[in-house]
Structure formats: structure tokens, C-alpha cells
Amino acid sequence: MNDTAVRVLVPTGMIGAGFTPETVARGLELGADVIAVDGGSTDSGPYYLGSGTPKTSAAAVARDMRILLRAAAQAGIPLIVGSCGTSGADSGVDWLAGITDGILAEEDLRLTVATIHSEQEPAYLKERLGQNAIHPLPPHGPLDAATIDGCARIVGMMGHEPIEAALRAGADVVLAGRATDTAVAAAFPLMKGLPAGPVWHASKIVECGGQCTTNPRSGGVLATIDHDGFTIEPLDPTAACTPASVAAHMLYETADPFRMREPAGTLDVTHATYEALSDRIVRVTDSVFEPAEQHTIKLEGARISGYETMSFTGIRDPHILANIEHWAALLDKVLTDRVHQTLGLSAGPDGDYEFDIRLYGHNAILADLDPATGPAREVGVLLLVHAADQATATAVAKIANPLMLHLPTVDMAYLPSLAFATSPAETERGAVYEFVLNHVVDTDDPTALFRTEIRKAGNRA
Incomplete structure (x- = not known):
């Protein structure tokens, strides 16, 4: 050499x-x-x-x-x-x-x-935390011991x-x-x-x-x-x-x-x-x-944030596609109401479950920033239901099933037929993780x- x-x-x-x-x-x-x-x-x-x-x-x-x-x-x-x-x-x-x-x-x-x-031992990191030797990186704030204990795994980079x-x-x-x-x-x-x-x-x-x-x-x-x-x-x-x-x-x-x-x-x-x-x-x-x-050594940690069930349906109906955002808002409202009526559960960050509706082919990636105009030829609707346990997430997704198959807009005189991508329509994704550490240790x-x-x-x- x-x-x-x-x-x-x-x-x-x-x-x-x-x-x-x-x-x-x-x-x-x-x-x-x-x-x-x-x-x-x-x-x-x-x-x-x-x-x-x-x-x-x-x-x-x-x-x-x-x-x-x-x-x-x-x-x-x-x-x-x-x-x-x-x-x-x-x-x-x-x-x-x-x-x-x-x-x-x-x-x-x-x-x-x-x-x-x-991988890092939580006990050691909590000791270093107590010595003020762990510092946040933007946009995170100060770390607490409970967050360290809640991680499934922590690695040092x-x-x-x-x-x-x-x-x-x-x-x-x-x-x-x-x-x-x-x-x-x-x-x-x-x-x-x-x-x-x-x-x-x-x-x-x-x-x-x-x-x-x-x-x-x-x-x-x-x-x-x-x-x-x-x-x-x-x-x-x-x-x-x-x-x-x-x-x-x-x-x-x-x-x-x-x-x-x-x-x-x-x-x-x-x-x-x-x-x-x-x-x-x-x-x-x-x-x-x-x-x-x-x-300094950067720390990365992930913890379980809950459990998720997914459904995906395809829309080709031109009337729905011309009003796709109104249809999605209607799906959001009707699903929330029916889950409350049927299961007695409330939606939201502080509720029993959360769900996300993503319109692929319309604005699923850029959302309101998407510059595209005019209706798409077809849209895929992805529903992700997140809850503290798998059974709850799946129960909510099952209530959404008939809505994602036949929900009309408010001005439609007929029930449209949409198309699920899989059978069964609900796929249990299991535990869902989130990153919770963006900190460095001296x-x-x-x-x-x-x-x-x-x-x-x-x-x-």
C-alpha cells in the first residue's frame, strides 16, 4: 500500500x-x-x-x-x-x-x-441522565427516565x-x-x-x-x-x-x-x-x-406506540372522484359516529383509537401541498387504524368495511361499488413503533x- x-x-x-x-x-x-x-x-x-x-x-x-x-x-x-x-x-x-x-x-x-x-443499557443511560450528560437534538426536548424505560431497544451511534x-x-x-x-x-x-x-x-x-x-x-x-x-x-x-x-x-x-x-x-x-x-x-x-x-454519541430508541390494522380500497367511480375530498371527509365523520354508536369508543389522540385516511392517486404524499388539479382516474384509499391493542384496531377497521365498499357522496342516488385490494379486507399489522430518542450522550x-x-x-x- x-x-x-x-x-x-x-x-x-x-x-x-x-x-x-x-x-x-x-x-x-x-x-x-x-x-x-x-x-x-x-x-x-x-x-x-x-x-x-x-x-x-x-x-x-x-x-x-x-x-x-x-x-x-x-x-x-x-x-x-x-x-x-x-x-x-x-x-x-x-x-x-x-x-x-x-x-x-x-x-x-x-x-x-x-x-x-x-445497544445501550437503560440503567446506565438513566445514570448519565442524572448527571446531566444527555442532551436533546432539535426538535426534541429534554429526556426523562420514563422514556428510556419505555424503549424496546436503544442503540448508540x-x-x-x-x-x-x-x-x-x-x-x-x-x-x-x-x-x-x-x-x-x-x-x-x-x-x-x-x-x-x-x-x-x-x-x-x-x-x-x-x-x-x-x-x-x-x-x-x-x-x-x-x-x-x-x-x-x-x-x-x-x-x-x-x-x-x-x-x-x-x-x-x-x-x-x-x-x-x-x-x-x-x-x-x-x-x-x-x-x-x-x-x-x-x-x-x-x-x-x-x-x-x-x-458525543447519538442515541436512537424506539418504543411500541400501539397496534395497527389496515384496509385498502380502490375507487373508479367518476362522481366520487370528482368530489374525493368531500367523500373522504364524509368517511371520516360516518366512521367516527358508527364506532361511537357500536363500540362506545371515542377517536383522537386522547381517545380510544385514531385513524388516518390517505388518498393515493390524489394527495396521499403531499396532502395540501400537492399542486395537481382536476380529478384522478382512480384513487386508492388507505385506512390505518391505530389503537392500544390489536383487537380494538381491527374492530374499528371492520366497522369501516361496508363504508369503504359502498359509501356514496351525499348527493348520490345509488350505492357505488368500490374494490378492496385484499380478502380479508383488514390486515393486522401488529405492533407499531415510534422513534422517541433524538439525543446525544457525552x-x-x-x-x-x-x-x-x-x-x-x-x-x-
């Missing part, structure tokens, strides 16, 4: 999303020193943290891991996966570790594997330090719990002594693989980081990086396109420059990193909140 540069191969934005073996082989040919890939996200909501289950299929993850483990063994370079199992919960780390162990045995690959668990420690301890493969997307790519080059500004900026750009290229579907990228900056190159020869495509990724999932906070400090790209070295390679310089006075030791186990090659059960 060139002592003045580190090449980070990022094959995809998330393990299990898929990539071609050829792009990984291309990365090895270009001299990759480490393979880094994200394994999770909060994008798909709180269910995966609350339930401790992954959103990706084991078969898809195993397919990707087999390619990457072979590549890491072939090249003699580390493989790092962060936020395992979608949420980074301990069960997700163990799930991916089991998949990894199976592949290593099948392929006869003798690689040392480190697992880093990131690690920076690069626990991953670097595992690499220094001899790990060939690092399977980390919840981690910042950037920490996965930053750990190895920081360990090699490269400056934090270029490292963190490069790691941010490559976090989603090919998303910083002109063809996000083409696969991953290779970042070459040196003491003065970094270059980004697509692994697919038919794709390209441009100054605009690279710079634009600083807009992705950031409140400020020029500054991004990590546990150890803040990346500042205000004065960064982006230069096209060719028609497909971009060089970036003048990125800086400001160390924080206080190292720590003087960046590795203290995380638990690392290293299993030497050949010493697996």
Missing part, C-alpha cells in the same frame, strides 16, 4: 442491495486497501430497531457478503460493515455474524471477525473509534452495530494517519456507493484519500463522477450542506473545491475537520459505550 494514500472501495450503498462482482474486481485492480459498506439506516422507520429485525433478506445479504469476503481474503484487506441488520441492534450484528460464519466455513476462508455491539480499535486488534472483518454511515469508510484511513478533513469528506461522498455518480444504479465507487485531498472514481467504467455529482452528495441527509457533525467533531466543506481530473474522475481539496470539545472514551468481541480465524463454534 502507498503510505501516502488509502483507497476505500464502497461496492454499494447498503449490503443486500446488490452489485456486480465485476465492479468489486475492478476495485481490487485499482488497488483497494479496504472494503467498507453500510448495513442499515433509519430511512425505513422505527420498526426495525424496535423489533430488532432486518429489512433485507438473508439471501440477498449472504450473496453480497460472499463476494466481499472472497475479495477481502483474495486481496488481504479488511472488510467493514456498519449498522448491521438495518438498525444496528445487537440481534442484527449477531444475524450478520451468523451469515458470515457460514460463508467463511463454506469458502474455507480463515478471516478473524470482530463484532461490535451498540458509534464513530470510527470502535471500528479502528477492532482493526488494530487484528480483525480482518468488522461487523459493527449502529454507526454513522461515514465512520465505516473513515476508520481505516484515519488509522493510517491521513488528515481528518479529506477522510471525513470522502467518507460522506461515498457512503451511498454509486449515488455520487452519473449512474447510481451502476455499482460502487473508489475513494483515494491522501494528505491533500481525495479523488472519487466509479467502479463501473461506463459511469462517471462529475464535480456536480460529487458536490451534490453533501446535500444528502444533511441539515447544512457545508457542515456535518460526527461524534468526534464537525466536517466543514465551505471552502472545498471540486475539480474534474478526467471525464469520470473528480478530485476534492480544502476540506477541514474541527475536533469537538466534547465527544463520553470521554469514544469506545466505552460499545462491546467488541474478536473471534480468531479457526476458533468459531
Whole structure:
């Protein structure tokens, strides 16, 4: 490896999303020193943290891991996966570790594997809360002990330090719990002594693989980081990086396109420059990193907010479609009245249940902000009923059944026939989770909140 540069191969934005073996082989040919890939996200909501289950299929993850483990063994370079199992919960780390162990045995690959668990004990967090060491991030307010106790799971979002420690301890493969997307790519080059500004900026750009290229579907990228900056190159020869495509990724999932906070400090790209070295390679310089006075670890927690039952019906009747918002308001009123008459239950945030009517094909996504005018040709009506228990949610949805099948507008002289998408019409979704933690905890030791186990090659059960 060139002592003045580190090449980070990022094959995809998330393990299990898929990539071609050829792009990984291309990365090895270009001299990759480490393979880094994200394994999770909060994008798909709180269910995966609350339930401790992954959103990706084991078969898809195993397919990707087999390619990457072979590549890491072939090249003699580390493989790092962060936020395992979608949420980074301990069960997700163990799930991916089991998949990894199976592949290593099948392929006869003798690689040392480190697992880093990131779930947090409520008792410890309440102790830190009492020491005024937990602080809210906007828009949340102060945390209380009851919220901590109410969480099904809480994870701490690690920076690069626990991953670097595992690499220094001899790990060939690092399977980390919840981690910042950037920490996965930053750990190895920081360990090699490269400056934090270029490292963190490069790691941010490559976090989603090919998303910083002109063809996000083409696969991953290779970042070459040196003491003065970094270059980004697509692994697919038919794709390209441009100054605009690279710079634009600083807009992705950031409140400020020029500054991004990590546990150890803040990346500042205000004065960064982006230069096209060719028609497909971009060089970036003048990125800086400001160390924080206080190292912090972000906490993510999910709790059960209730239980949900869903129904979905389709409307093609032109008269209803021309008056769809009036029809939805009528459905809201009639359902509320009938539930009260039949079950004696009241609706609303302080009542026995809540429900939501979403008009897909009309304004389900943008609601009142939707600029579209005129009636749609067809609309799908999604009813979500939320209650403290499943039986209540389903009972309300069943009362809605005849309304979602035949409810006319007030001026219709006939009963329309609408179309349920499924039979039975009601689908019980089970427990529904909500995120309730958006806080950071102060720590003087960046590795203290995380638990690392290293299993030497050949010493697996």
C-alpha cells in the first residue's frame, strides 16, 4: 500500500442491495486497501430497531457478503460493515455474524471477525441522565427516565473509534452495530494517519456507493484519500463522477450542506473545491475537520406506540372522484359516529383509537401541498387504524368495511361499488413503533459505550 494514500472501495450503498462482482474486481485492480459498506439506516422507520429485525433478506445479504469476503481474503484487506441488520441492534450484528460464519466455513476462508455491539443499557443511560450528560437534538426536548424505560431497544451511534480499535486488534472483518454511515469508510484511513478533513469528506461522498455518480444504479465507487485531498472514481467504467455529482452528495441527509457533525467533531466543506481530473474522475481539496470539545454519541430508541390494522380500497367511480375530498371527509365523520354508536369508543389522540385516511392517486404524499388539479382516474384509499391493542384496531377497521365498499357522496342516488385490494379486507399489522430518542450522550472514551468481541480465524463454534 502507498503510505501516502488509502483507497476505500464502497461496492454499494447498503449490503443486500446488490452489485456486480465485476465492479468489486475492478476495485481490487485499482488497488483497494479496504472494503467498507453500510448495513442499515433509519430511512425505513422505527420498526426495525424496535423489533430488532432486518429489512433485507438473508439471501440477498449472504450473496453480497460472499463476494466481499472472497475479495477481502483474495486481496488481504479488511472488510467493514456498519449498522448491521438495518438498525444496528445487537440481534442484527449477531444475524450478520451468523451469515458470515457460514460463508467463511463454506469458502474455507480463515478471516478473524470482530463484532461490535451498540445497544445501550437503560440503567446506565438513566445514570448519565442524572448527571446531566444527555442532551436533546432539535426538535426534541429534554429526556426523562420514563422514556428510556419505555424503549424496546436503544442503540448508540458509534464513530470510527470502535471500528479502528477492532482493526488494530487484528480483525480482518468488522461487523459493527449502529454507526454513522461515514465512520465505516473513515476508520481505516484515519488509522493510517491521513488528515481528518479529506477522510471525513470522502467518507460522506461515498457512503451511498454509486449515488455520487452519473449512474447510481451502476455499482460502487473508489475513494483515494491522501494528505491533500481525495479523488472519487466509479467502479463501473461506463459511469462517471462529475464535480456536480460529487458536490451534490453533501446535500444528502444533511441539515447544512457545508457542515456535518460526527461524534468526534464537525466536517466543514465551505471552502472545498471540486475539480474534474478526467471525464469520470473528480478530485476534492480544502476540506477541514474541527475536533469537538466534547465527544458525543447519538442515541436512537424506539418504543411500541400501539397496534395497527389496515384496509385498502380502490375507487373508479367518476362522481366520487370528482368530489374525493368531500367523500373522504364524509368517511371520516360516518366512521367516527358508527364506532361511537357500536363500540362506545371515542377517536383522537386522547381517545380510544385514531385513524388516518390517505388518498393515493390524489394527495396521499403531499396532502395540501400537492399542486395537481382536476380529478384522478382512480384513487386508492388507505385506512390505518391505530389503537392500544390489536383487537380494538381491527374492530374499528371492520366497522369501516361496508363504508369503504359502498359509501356514496351525499348527493348520490345509488350505492357505488368500490374494490378492496385484499380478502380479508383488514390486515393486522401488529405492533407499531415510534422513534422517541433524538439525543446525544457525552463520553470521554469514544469506545466505552460499545462491546467488541474478536473471534480468531479457526476458533468459531
